Amino acid sequence: MTATTGVTSQQEALALFDSEYAQAIARLRGLSREDLGRPVFGEGAGWRIRDLIAHWAMWQRLAANAAEKIAAGTPWPAEGSNLRQFNGVAASLDELNAERQREFDARPLDECFAELESAHRALMAGLAKLPERDLLAPDGPEGIRKRQHDQDDRAMTTVVTQEIPLVDLKAQYATIRDEVRAAIDEVLESMQLTIGPNVRAFDQEFASYIGTKHSIGVGSGTDALQLAIRACGVSPGDEVITVSHTFFATVEAILYASARPILVDVDERSMLMDPAAVANAITARTKAIIPVHLYGRTVDLKPLRQIAQDRNIAVIEDAAQAHGALLDDGTKAGAGGRVGCFSFYCSKNLGAYGEAGSITTNDDRLADELRALREHGQSTRYYHPVVGYNARLDEIQAAILRIKLRRLERWNDRRRALARMYNERLAGSGIVTPEIPADARRHVFYTYTVRVPGGRRDALRKYLGDRGIGTQIHYPVPIHLQQSAEFLGYRQGDFPVTERVAEEVLSLPMFAELTDEQLERVAGETTTRRSRSPRASARPIRARSSSSATPERCGVTARPARASGDFSCAPSAARSATASASASASSCSTRTPSRSATPCSSATRPTSRGATTDAA
Ligand SMILES: Cc1ncc(COP(=O)(O)O)c(C=O)c1O
Structure with a gap:
């Protein structure tokens, strides 16, 4: 459990405590049988993971008793006391634990969890009886928890599971479960399943959060890019400038419009679009520039807007990856160009429980067009002045996103705090840590991505993986070296910074619920390995086969697009639909190929945990 900070009411303190408990239980319940038999590292050494359940049930009973006694007026004894003494229990903690563990060993796991649950409820009831000032004061029960933690107990905060995933969606879900379930239930009771009250409300709330006049909810981030590119008037043969160091969808969306992606290199320090490279790439056919706020850090838009203005080039x-990050002019990402495109893929800072995306803009005409495009181009029901897409956002996802949006700022703050901690712990290790911008609000750390120079990245990744620490490479193969992009004619060596970055980047676990203790362990293992690892040889990175090169997404390997001689959208279904569409739809394309229905639940290490999710 993490320390309780910044709470201002008893209700808030109890809710936080309860949600921390729920998170830890969700993690325990997500483990397989084999995991439960594995040893616990650090404090609690000699225990197996299943012993934590017994230990915790025992601790909750002691704490509940103590809380009741304090509420009844028994004064907390002098420094140095502990819960056992306060409760009048003579046995040592080890004896109590051993006894409880023996009992629990003989019983089915569900019964053990039920006992833990009832012990926890007793503690919550005990805490609720305390006077507010005692609960919030440093020497109140929070102090009890602290003392218990420091002196009496083998830390409850011992990383409850040995595995630390790259992203742990279950941990977040545990904090909002009741609200999410109620919201889903409400949608199902209403049976209004696509664009309805939740989509309309979310569109307004997200626009107001980003600071734009409009937000148009769509089916995914790829839909958002595809519709935005189309609405900005990009036509077959037009050029659109973007980076080679990005997730594949950025370029896919350009190809769906049958336009030509013009790729540029990134800046060495920020790993983001290099404005000088953009200036060099402009031609008379340039119709749009797509800066990518990769990893959650925003690109400087001022120089790009300068390049774009007077040439009628759209900045999209x-x-x-940058929900809530500030731009160089102090507005939020998504409010700085003609349109902003968001993905609410499940692992994102603001993630749906399925697929979702949004387009933000201040342009009324564009907003109307986008609203029509997301629903088959219809103006009113069954009247289709243009050929559009099925790119609707559904009501369940919108309802979930509304709940999460209210917490986004807090979650982003936590991500920034974790990044600062990582940077401190990894300083001097030879690992290049991500720069924290002068205005820290310009980065929301969707991923915490370091660089491991000297050809040692893959060995470090394996080392961490063997110790149950999830990592990912964002991204291993630059777009210009992807097999499906060969027809664009780029070669190895065209973008030296991008290629170097692809060989060195490694994303470490990052999500708002990551505990300080988990971070310490990741940083500790990372620095230990760095000081011992031998130098590995560098390897060429052009991707010839999709098997090792395509990024994993929620356990689904992205389907590689077919190489094509022209710039039309590669998937054949999309192409034939394009061909059959009305001739009046000049730059018509179709919705992106549908994704597999595989749930967002595959682990980076596809072993035991069901809650781990690869960031896209
Ligand atoms: C930079 C970038 N662009 C576009 C997308 C596409 O979004 P989605 O996966 O929601 O289609 C992603 C998503 O994951 C992304 O990271």
Whole structure:
């Protein structure tokens, strides 16, 4: 459990405590049988993971008793006391634990969890009886928890599971479960399943959060890019400038419009679009520039806007990874270009429980067009002045996103705090840590991505993986070296910074619920390995086969697009639909190929945990 900070009411303190408990239980319940038999590292050494359940049930009973006694007026004894003494229990903690563990060993796991649950409820009831000032004061029960933690107990905060995933969606879900379930239930009771009250409300709330006049909810981030590119008037043969160091969808969306992606290199320090490279790439056919706010850090838009203005070039922000990050002019990502495109893929800072995306803009005409495009181009029901897409956002996802949006700022703050901690712990290790911008609000750390120079990245990744620490490479093969992009004619060596970055980047676990203790362990293992690892040889990175090169998404390997001689959208279904569409739809394309229905639940290490999710 993490320390309780910044709570201002008893209700808030109890809710936080309860949600921390729920998170830890969700993690325990997500483990397989084999995991439960594995040893616990650090404090609690000699225990197996299943012993934590017994220990915790025992601790909750002691704490509940103590809380009741304090509420009844028994004064907390002098420094140095502990819960056992306060409760009048003579046995040592080890004896109590051993006894409880023996009992629990003989019983089915569900019964053990039920006992833990009832012990926890007793503690919550005990805490609720305390006077507010005692609960919030440093020497109140929070102090009890602290003392218990420091002196009496083998830390409850011992990383409850040995595995630390790259992203742990279950941990977040545990904090909002009741609200989410109620919201889903409400949608199902209403049976209004696509664009309805939740989509309309979310569109308003998200626009107001980003600071734009409009937000148009769509089916995914790829839909957002595809519709935005189309609405900005990009036509077959037009050029659209973007980076080679991005997730594949940025470029896919350009190809869906039958336009030509012009790729540019990134800046060495920020790993983001290099404005000088953009200036060099402009031609008379340039119709749009797509800066990608990769990893959650925003690209400087001022120089790009300068390049774009007077040439009627649209700046389309790919803000799929930057929900809430500030731009160089102090507005939010998504409010700085003609349109902003967001993904609410499940692992994102603001993630749906399925697929979702949004387009933000201040342009009324564009907003109307986008609203029509997301629903088959219809103006009113069954009247289709243009050929559009099925790119609707559904009501369940919108309802979930509304709940999460209210917490986004807090979650982003926590991500920034974790990034600062990582940077401190990894300083001097030879690992290049991500720069924290002068205005820290310009980065929301969708991923915490370091660089491991000297050809040692893959060995470090394996080392961490063997110790149950999830990592990912964002991204291993630059777009210009992807097999499906060969027809664009780029070669190895065209973008030296991008290629170097692809060989060195490694994303470490990052999600708002990551505990300080988990971070310490990741940083500790990372620095230990760095000081011992031998130098590995560098390897060429052009991707010839999709098997090792395509990024994993929620356990689904992205389907590689077919190489094509022209710039039309590669998937054949999309192409034939394009061909059959009305001739009046000049730049018509179709919705992106549908994704597999595989749930967002595959682990980076596809072993035991069901809650781990690869960031896209
Ligand atoms: C930079 C970037 N662009 C576009 C997308 C596409 O978004 P989605 O996966 O929601 O289609 C992603 C998503 O994951 C992304 O990271």
